[in-house]
Amino acid sequence: MKHLFVSGHRGCAGCCDAMATKFTLMGAGENCIVVSPTGCLEVMTTPFPESSWNVPWIHSLFENAAAVASGIEAALKALGKKDNTRVVAIGGDGATMDIGLQAISGAFERGHDFTYVCIDNEAYMNTGVQRSSGTPFDASTTTSPAGKISFGNPRPKKNMPAIIAAHGSPYVATTSLGYAKDMINKVKKATETVGPTYIHCHAPCTTGWGFDTSKTVEVAQMAVKTGLWPLFEMENGEITKVRKIGKPAPVEDYLRMQSRFKHLFTKEGGEEEIAKIQAIADKNIEYYGL
Amino acid sequence: MTSKEKLEMEKMVVVEGSYAVAHAVKVCRPNVISAYPITPQTHIVEGLSQFMADGEIPNCEYINVESEFSALSALVGSSAVGARCYSATTSQGLELMHEVLFNVSGMRLPIVMTVVNRAVSAPINIWNDQQDSISQRDTGWIQLYAENLQEAADMIAQAYKIAEDKEVLLPAMVCMDGFILSHVYEPVILLEQELTDKYLPPYEPLYKLDPKKPMTFGALADPNYYTEFRYLQQKAMENALKKIESAANEFYEIFGRYYGGLIDEYQTEDADIILMAMGSIAGTIKDTIDNLRQNGVKVGLLKVRAFRPFPAEAIRKTIKDAKVVVVLDKNISLGLNEGALFTETKSCLYNTKNRVPVVGYMIGHGGRDIRMCTIEKIISEAQEIMKSGIKIESQFTDVREELI
Numbered sequence A: 001m002k003h004l005f006v007s008g009h010r011g012c013a014g015c016c017d018a019m020a021t022k023f024t025l026m027g028a029g030e031n032c033i034v035v036s037p038t039g040c041l042e043v044m045t046t047p048f049p050e051s052s053w054n055v056p057w058i059h060s061l062f063e064n065a066a067a068v069a070s071g072i073e074a075a076l077k078a079l080g081k082k083d084n085t086r087v088v089a090i091g092g093d094g095a096t097m098d099i100g101l102q103a104i105s106g107a108f109e110r111g112h113d114f115t116y117v118c119i120d121n122e123a124y125m126n127t128g129v130q131r132s133s134g135t136p137f138d139a140s141t142t143t144s145p146a147g148k149i150s151f152g153n154p155r156p157k158k159n160m161p162a163i164i165a166a167h168g169s170p171y172v173a174t175t176s177l178g179y180a181k182d183m184i185n186k187v188k189k190a191t192e193t194v195g196p197t198y199i200h201c202h203a204p205c206t207t208g209w210g211f212d213t214s215k216t217v218e219v220a221q222m223a224v225k226t227g228l229w230p231l232f233e234m235e236n237g238e239i240t241k242v243r244k245i246g247k248p249a250p251v252e253d254y255l256r257m258q259s260r261f262k263h264l265f266t267k268e269g270g271e272e273e274i275a276k277i278q279a280i281a282d283k284n285i286e287y288y289g290l
Numbered sequence B: 001m002t003s004k005e006k007l008e009m010e011k012m013v014v015v016e017g018s019y020a021v022a023h024a025v026k027v028c029r030p031n032v033i034s035a036y037p038i039t040p041q042t043h044i045v046e047g048l049s050q051f052m053a054d055g056e057i058p059n060c061e062y063i064n065v066e067s068e069f070s071a072l073s074a075l076v077g078s079s080a081v082g083a084r085c086y087s088a089t090t091s092q093g094l095e096l097m098h099e100v101l102f103n104v105s106g107m108r109l110p111i112v113m114t115v116v117n118r119a120v121s122a123p124i125n126i127w128n129d130q131q132d133s134i135s136q137r138d139t140g141w142i143q144l145y146a147e148n149l150q151e152a153a154d155m156i157a158q159a160y161k162i163a164e165d166k167e168v169l170l171p172a173m174v175c176m177d178g179f180i181l182s183h184v185y186e187p188v189i190l191l192e193q194e195l196t197d198k199y200l201p202p203y204e205p206l207y208k209l210d211p212k213k214p215m216t217f218g219a220l221a222d223p224n225y226y227t228e229f230r231y232l233q234q235k236a237m238e239n240a241l242k243k244i245e246s247a248a249n250e251f252y253e254i255f256g257r258y259y260g261g262l263i264d265e266y267q268t269e270d271a272d273i274i275l276m277a278m279g280s281i282a283g284t285i286k287d288t289i290d291n292l293r294q295n296g297v298k299v300g301l302l303k304v305r306a307f308r309p310f311p312a313e314a315i316r317k318t319i320k321d322a323k324v325v326v327v328l329d330k331n332i333s334l335g336l337n338e339g340a341l342f343t344e345t346k347s348c349l350y351n352t353k354n355r356v357p358v359v360g361y362m363i364g365h366g367g368r369d370i371r372m373c374t375i376e377k378i379i380s381e382a383q384e385i386m387k388s389g390i391k392i393e394s395q396f397t398d399v400r401e402e403l404i
Helices: A016-028 A040-045 A065-078 A093-098 A101-110 A160-165 A180-192 A206-210 A216-226 A251-255 A270-288 B003-011 B017-027 B042-053 B068-081 B091-096 B098-106 B149-163 B193-199 B226-255 B281-294 B312-318 B340-349 B372-388
Strands: A032-036 A057-059 A086-092 A115-120 A171-176 A197-202 A232-235 A238-242 B013-016 B032-035 B061-064 B085-089 B112-117 B142-145 B172-177 B185-188 B263-266 B273-277 B299-304 B306-308 B324-329 B358-362 B394-396
Touching: A016 A032, A016 A040, A016 A086, A016 A115, A016 A180, A016 A216, A032 A040, A032 A065, A040 A086, A057 B068, A065 A086, A065 A101, A065 A115, A065 B032, A065 B061, A065 B068, A086 A093, A093 A101, A093 A115, A101 A115, A101 A160, A101 B068, A115 A160, A115 A180, A160 A171, A160 A197, A171 A180, A171 A216, A180 A197, A197 A216, A216 A251, A251 A270, B013 B017, B017 B042, B017 B112, B017 B149, B017 B172, B017 B185, B017 B193, B032 B042, B032 B068, B042 B061, B042 B085, B068 B085, B068 B091, B068 B098, B085 B091, B091 B098, B098 B226, B112 B149, B142 B149, B142 B226, B149 B172, B149 B185, B149 B193, B149 B226, B193 B226, B226 B306, B263 B281, B263 B312, B273 B281, B273 B340, B273 B372, B281 B299, B281 B372, B299 B312, B312 B340, B324 B340, B324 B372, B340 B358, B358 B372
Parallel strands: A032 A057, A032 A086, A086 A115, A115 A197, A171 A197, B032 B061, B032 B085, B085 B112, B112 B172, B142 B172, B273 B299, B273 B324, B324 B358, B358 B394
Antiparallel strands: A171 A232, A232 A238, B013 B185, B142 B306, B263 B299
């Protein structure tokens, strides 16, 4: 099999971006054009004059990947070159859920035939682990640090898949780096579906979350097993498939693996906070029927 | 009337400036148009939308984006795939594009965009001045300024010719004064499809996004490489100086119309006083010159068509024998109290032997009407400078003291 994303990039050992990109391209195939907004992925894969990309790739700005993808799709149509060429945007949670949200909304509303993949590592890792709207409740980041009067990020994650589904997208799915086949298959399905489709990948960041570089997959799997990260597919706004998790693991097992949550185990009142996070998982389990 | 003039008269139609521009875009055969509506640019994009609705632009997609930021961002993708691209905007829309403007130029994408010049908020004001495009001076776009409807339309074809030249590969703004040109009806000759095809060959990109030959666009350039990207952009701008001239000359050969290349001159040969300006104000100045010439005042106009690249050499040559140079700017650098054309004209003379006095007037802000009597007053002040030197180097024109 031809490698579409090759080694030699500057990603950390155990980098979630590198894994997610590899799986994305395995699902999309070589007849694709990739757009990346600004972020770790762009910085680490294209230090001029080198590139890790064996597919055509473009980076423009932080907040405009979906607009650039719109333009690529429109140009391919106008020039009679669309055929089966897939247009794929791959962006981080900040580029997707915060600064790029308007451009994404526009592109999905207009119905361009493209797939947007969000690699959600739950903070601005490229700039040094600052909080984004993908940062989970009580995670300590450099701009939502735990402190004497704080347990870290005071807000839950923004529900991005629901926002995209509300645009009438024919296919929206969540996936996780803990389940490579799940991701490859979902990207394949998304890129084969005509219209604007969306994949939201939960992607543990060794540097930002604070775990050993060998544990990326394990941490990702634990998020799914606790119910904190439900895996599902939505077609035309309806949930059509959910990955069952059996007997859920307690969220404590997931939180203990990462230093961004360590204050919950050392600070007075941490137990109540962990209970609140357990409540988030319980709600997911009930809502999605995990 | 000569037979050629008669033929041209027969070809003329009375249309709105925005329609003439939209029509010019159509015959340039764009592949992707992406725009967001904003006064006074709207009639251009409405015209293009109607052409699309009537199936009159083949092999073209029109993207109704959700912001100016996305309007230009979409064209980054389109142009990188190899499409000929067009957008139009003004004022707040252009300022919103600021970050993308640098990106387009840095990636050497030859996008053409009409800027319908309008004042910038606050206070909000939809009328004409040129603060919007002047504020984007350093973004690496070629900037051309049109005097009248015909020139604004013809400049579209010229802009593609210049921008897509392999020795240039830079984006180009065609600037036209809001309302004064965009909403005025005048007799013009609509660009003929056949002649435009002869003038403007299809766009053949050097590099493009293509799965058959994967390339990386928009890579990270560290301190070892960044400087050379900027240097090459500057070289491309220098190449554009020649191409702007040749694009005007070739246009004349095919269409028979000429408005100058980098600059145009009106009654400058023997002029003691040379006025300099950009855009529609040139028409008012020419009429004023005609009147004053009848009274023996030796005054002429240097019309700047290309503000970027800056035509320093052409300006120096034209004003070499003038006794005073008066620069009119529809913009201001706040804190410097000068308009951009004035500052740069002075700058291009500094290390030369020409010590001609140069003065600046900031005029027509937020659409304030510029009358011939105002131009006459400015010229009479220039006559005083010839006698007794500069008293005020740069000033506002027509300030209503009673409001202050």
